[in-house]
Amino acid sequence: MWALAGRGGRLWPGELPAIAWGFHFRLIRALLDSRTRGRLSRGIDARMLRAAMAPPADVLAVLDPRHLTVTAAQLMSRHRLSVVTSELLAAALVYGAPVHAAETNVGRSWPAAFAEEGVALHTHP
Numbered sequence: 001m002w003a004l005a006g007r008g009g010r011l012w013p014g015e016l017p018a019i020a021w022g023f024h025f026r027l028i029r030a031l032l033d034s035r036t037r038g039r040l041s042r043g044i045d046a047r048m049l050r051a052a053m054a055p056p057a058d059v060l061a062v063l064d065p066r067h068l069t070v071t072a073a074q075l076m077s078r079h080r081l082s083v084v085t086s087e088l089l090a091a092a093l094v095y096g097a098p099v100h101a102a103e104t105n106v107g108r109s110w111p112a113a114f115a116e117e118g119v120a121l122h123t124h125p
Contacts, residue, residue: 017100018061020068020091022084028053063091079113092119100124 019027031044031052055062065072071090075081081089085107092099098120101110106123114121 016058016061018063018091018095018097019055020063020084020087021065022087024062026084063095068094075113075117079109079116081109081113082107085110085113089113089117089119093117098122 031049051059065087068087068090071094072083072086075089075093076083076086079086079089088099091097092114099114100122101124103123103125106121110121
């Protein structure tokens, strides 16, 4: 959401932020689910919803999961991570990129797994 809201530049200047397909799916599902009223769905306007569903290519890249599947499966078995977290870590490894995440979204097993795999994990409030 940082990238879609135009705040990504201060977190990763000069770089195109990317999101793993699983996280993109969960983001859209959360925004569209009218039964929930969480942080994401509260106050979302139609423009932001459209941007989340089809992010402009120069603002946010949605990564193709086919390039990540084997690596994600290996990571899942090695670290006992969820499918979505395994995909995220695989994306960081395959593309050689750090991961930026909200503190509230980081699972307990993330820091150790990311450190063991040599991936930088940056958390933000």
